[in-house]
Amino acid sequence: MKRFTARYVRDYFWQSRVRAVFFWILEIAVAVALAFAFSYYFCQNIVVQEGSMEPTLSAGETVLIDTAAYKLGSPKRGDIIVFRTGEDEKTSLHIKRVVGLPGETIQIRDGQILIDGETYMEKKDFPPITNPGLAEEPVTLSSSEYFVLGDNRNSSEDSRHVDVGNVEKKNIVGKLWMVTSPFDKFGLLKK
Template identity: 45%
Template sequence: MRFFQRRYQENTTLLNICKYIADVCVVIVLAYVLVTFICCRSTVVGNSMEETLSNDNTVLINRISYAFNGPKRFDCIAFEQDSVDSSKIYIKRVVGLPGETVQIKDGRVYINDVQLDDYVDTTILTPGVAANPYKLADDEYFVLGDNRNNSEDSRFASVGMVKRKNVVGKVWMVIEPFDSFGFVK
């Protein structure tokens, strides 16, 4: 009888070790799937998104957030430029949606001739291409940096309007540095 009890204990220990190894493998596979298909990581370069994001913040970008619906006004998005040789990822705030007419006059943003109730209370000094009314196509977004007067964004030809196909995803959270850790508003 003792032989069977000892044998049972050995099998239980071996079974527990196998379960632990299986759990670790599942966690590793899930983390790989999460990082590869659902999220990606990027580092903020520059101060164009100041107060929300700072230079050298590392952020997670949710790639599947816009799988069914496009970005909404004031979403913080990551996008690539519409050129083959560019691998730079920009992070900006969506202001104008497809089909809308955007204009910047008297330092304020107007959407379809109505002043935007913007949460950034800054007078825009350089309206760029938005000095005149600009009608967005059905797949274009007008984006601005939160630091309106220190941002390379849709107002300038170097960035231009963001096409839907170039949107990488929604900027989800800051993961580094740790004192800035949290979700992006």
């Protein structure tokens, strides 16, 4: 039978304190690592610079980008994405709504969007498009291209314009998912 000497009791309590401090430090390290990973992949923020997404987003609003969204999946019709017009990391970011998916043929005729010859009925009430741009003639998307439009359809540089054109998947930074400021607009983005 062990004798509970003063030294035994002191050593036991010392070891339990060291163990407790170790686990406390480990828990903090794990929490910091998880917070960093979450903020890196889901909380990159940008400030909207232009009015091409009005009324959904206005210039000056701050939004969060989910940069992990398309690492495992692909953009869906109606997603609001952030992309670059080229592969250079220094090019500016653009925000638009996905309308055309890879392999589809897009055309804008009489103010309406046609996808593979069928009129696309949008979930929101956007005005008829007055300038079809490049989509006046049918635009067939490759297996990695998306056709994007700004919600402010008649005041937006988007896939209808040569400067933007069809968006390659590799140039998509992520999906917008939340407005963080101004406070009265705070919340999840609605499609």
